[in-house]
Amino acid sequence: MAHTQGATWRNWARTAAASPYRSETPRDLQELSSLVVSGVSGGHQVRAVGGGHSFTPAAVTDGIHLHLDHLSGLESIERFGDGTAHVTVGAGTRLFTLNALLAAHGLAMRNLGDIDKQTVAGAISTGTHGTGARLGGIATQVVGVRLVTATGDVVDVSRDAQPELFELARLGLGTVGVLAAVTLEVVPAFRLEAREEPWALDAVLDGLDELVDGNDHFEFYWFPHTRRALTKRNNRVGDDVEARLNPVRAWVDDELLANAVFGMVNRLATLVPPATPAINAVAARALSARRFVAPSAEVFISPRRIVFREMEYAVPRAELRGVLAEIDGWLRSSGEHVPFPLEVRFAAADDLWLSTAHGRETAYVAAHQYVKMPFKRYFQAVERIMAQVDGRPHWGKMHWLDAERFGQLYPRFADAQRVRAEADPTGVFGNPYTDQVFGARHPQG
Secondary structure, three states, rough: EEEEOOOOOOOOOOOOOOOOOOOOOOHHHHHHHHHHHHHOOOOOOOOEEEOOOOOOOOOOOOOOEEOOOOOOEEEEEOOOOOOOOEEEEEEOOOOOHHHHHHHHHHHOOOOOOOOOOEEEOOOOOOOOOOOOOOOHHHHHHEEEEEEOOOOOOOOEEEOOOOOOHHHHHHOOOOOOOEEEEEEEEEEEEOOEEEEEEEEEEEHHHHOOHHHHOOOOOOEEEEEEOEEEEEEEEEEOOOOOOOOOOOOOHHHHHHHHHHHHHHHHHHHHHHHHHHHHHHHHHHHHHHOOEEEEEHHHHHHHOOOOOOOOEEEEEEEEEHHHHHHHHHEEEEHHHHOOOOOEEEEEEOOOOOOOOOOOOEOOOOEEEEEEEEOOOHHHHHHHHHHHHHOOOEEEOOOOOOOOOHHHHHHOOOOHHHHHHHHHHOOOOOOOOHHHHHHHHOOOOOOOO
């Protein structure tokens, strides 16, 4: 195994850093188990780190930092008569690798978010999701997990085998063990027709139910200080539909406009904050419509090369219009300058204990701020607005809530606390962030 003493780690957004006692990269399951046991015996906490795309300190530790890069790749495929399959992959598999592996076998994820740099384990453990009124987050597609427990034992859990442990293993911030492998329910490969169009924000909100329910995947980006939005409608199409995007147009839209020019816009807003409303107005009106057809993963994923900070809240879908009006009102009265658009997505209700969509049709509102601009005042104002409608923060994005508040927001939160305590009585898999969100433990050491 690769071993580094005291190597400093930072996440992608530079919002969290760690100086662990040891950094380890186990080569296989046996080494992973041995490292957990050595952590316990040495009085060190143990945290696994994925792609570093969480904005929280979820992966931070001063104990043993585990990098699961070698626990990657395809282990098995079990196919079913309806075309679906159960695919087992190493927990350290990056989403972009997973998508390529599935495509090679004529398969695909049912739904994805818009970034593919995370590991499978990190994405499910923090509740990563995409958009679609009839679809849930990535964790809803998990049917089994191989877990290394606090005793170093390796267990396979599912809805049928230790179902309560399974709940926190697939969405629980790594607090009941280290994920070694994940089994996903996947579907036959499919293509999506993408339609991206600038709309007036009021037209989007007036027709919201039709847009959300009438498309397989719908989302929109609202530009603060304007009443303009970019809409994205993605729908399944057959093999007979063709509309490839011109490579030059794709580069202009995805790299030049979405990254290079947008980065320049944010730098300008940083230098001249009062110009932000005018900049956003120009940017919103400069958007042009486009339509193309591509394999699903190519449509879901967008390149993200501009570093930003992000807060995202899940609210009851029926409350979305009021929430956006409150944010708009605060921006107008506060004088805060926000060049980044707010991203709005949707999900079906589900029954996962710690899913942000637990028990309710959900709208997600993500607030971003450029890395060189202040974010705390803006994000805390958004959080106060979200509290009025019992909003639930994304587990991997910035927030200031604690276990007491989560106990009010999640009907099964006490069960999650109980299972965590049973699975990890000494707190070996804890850290200050997990203590904040689940309640303080009494860790070793």
